[in-house]
Amino acid sequence: MARLDESLLTGLPPFSRLERSQIRAILDQATSRRYDEGTAVFREGMPAERFYLLLDGTIRVVRTTETGEQVIALHIPPGQLFGIAPAIGRDSYPASAICAAECLALSWPVRLWSGFSAAYDGFATESYKTLGGRLGEFQARVTDLATKAVEQRVASALLRMVNQSGRKVEGGIEIAFPITRANISEMTGTTLHTVSRLLSAWEKQGIVRSTRKHITVTEPHQLVLLSGAAG
Amino acid sequence: MARLDESLLTGLPPFSRLERSQIRAILDQATSRRYDEGTAVFREGMPAERFYLLLDGTIRVVRTTETGEQVIALHIPPGQLFGIAPAIGRDSYPASAICAAECLALSWPVRLWSGFSAAYDGFATESYKTLGGRLGEFQARVTDLATKAVEQRVASALLRMVNQSGRKVEGGIEIAFPITRANISEMTGTTLHTVSRLLSAWEKQGIVRSTRKHITVTEPHQLVLLSGAAG
DNA sequence: CGCGTTCTTTGCTCTTCCGCAACCTTGGAG
DNA sequence: CTCCAAGGTTGCGGAAGAGCAAAGAACGCG
Secondary structure, eight states, X not given: OOOOOGGGTTTSGGGTTOOHHHHHHHHHTOXXXXXXXXXXXXXXXXXXXXXXXXXXXXXXXXXXXXXXXXXXXXXXXXXXXXXXXXXXXXXXXXXXXXXXXOEEEEEEETHHHHHHHHHSTTHXXXXXXXXXXXXXXXXXXXXXXXXXXXXXXHHHHHHHHHHHHEEEETTEEEESSOOOHHXXXXXXXXXXXXXXXXXXXXXXXXXXXXETTEEEXXXXXXXXXHTTSOO | OOOOOGGGTTTSGGGTTOOHHHHHHHHHTOXXXXXXXXXXXXXTTSBOOEEEEEEESOEEEEEEOTTSOEEEXXXXXXXXXXXXXXXXXXXXXXXXXXXXXXEEEEEEETHHHHHHHHHSTTHHHHHHHHHHHHHHHHHHHHHHHHHOOHHHHXXXXXXXXXXXXXXXXTTEEEESSOOOHHHHHHHHTSOHHHHHHHHHHHHHTTSEEEETTEEEESOHHHHHHHTTSOO
């Protein structure tokens, strides 16, 4: 395998305070791998043997209920750690990590986690910040699901994805990974039918534009209004 | 203030691996305080200046939406840390902590957090486990809200409270803190009317018994069935 | 002991959104 | 080029549950 370049990690929060030589040491212990769209990096319930850093692509964190329904808990953008069960004392993954697009990720065996935390200044702190951010996001999700109507939730979900992984294109901002109506319904606790109806209506009003598996938001401000001003 | 006894902390996860003398040192830096039912220990958005350990009572973790609705994120039972924003790199509290019943809590200034983590074996690990548990609980909440019907969610919520803070009484298990129909609706994303109707129906079927602000579950198994077998 | 506040119950109406069904479109595989 | 699977659209009931209204308990305070 090609030797990995230090610049991959430079500037990413968990490694931002480290020397070049330290980053080198970390990289030399990493395994790098490419995953096709739709592949599972790991699945819910599997023993947590490695933790990961997403270099490119988008990870969809998914839980499946006993009745077989899927719920999308989270999308992870490039540059973030994922599968960090060891950080919270779990020995199995609480959800599955599916590649929403082609992905490139590094990984390390979990036994290195405590060593990294101890040896590298800022690694633990920054990782826990990531965790804190996710906790906050979940809290926001719960609040949304508990208080907002479907239309507002779908608008919020679109905005969240646009903010986190939006790519500027002519006439708007496009969500940078493939996403279906069904996916959105799994994020918002509704049905693909309702999502389709909403998107059709918004398209007629000129708020969004969409093709198969891709959505571009042309009037973010209108969506903010529809979302009940929370994001 | 009366000197606190070491036995208060012995056996609680964050302190379980510590020597008596270490616990003594921790206690000597703690402030102990009693709070009346309904009091806020801290409020959403306030600068996070202290972290807390609940010795007795129950804390209700509440978020308020822009439209003034309340959502109950979590109940915290005695023996757990709360207000641990510093652990996840936040400098303000993300939610309010309200006493569901009369409470007794210890607290420390946040600046001691990193010292505790460094000096006391297991403190950080165990605290992050608590955090992990909460993350898991949120994930379960999101799944519930996204996929289950109202009746199932209310049944789940009752079961969760019974499991976490149930007190055995004759003919069933009582939720150990005062709780109203409105509270339950804020936990499950419904209205107090619907909750009242459900409880009435269940009371007729002999599954629960309730008086003002108190609920006893007499047939937990029936509730498990109603909840769609998830808890 | 009376009064007001807080909590609870229950009926009715009305809206939202789900479930079902049918059909259309797009893109990839062979 | 054709076919097929995956994704998307749209119409139409029907049911779940929200919203509104009104009244009845329980408790706590003066």
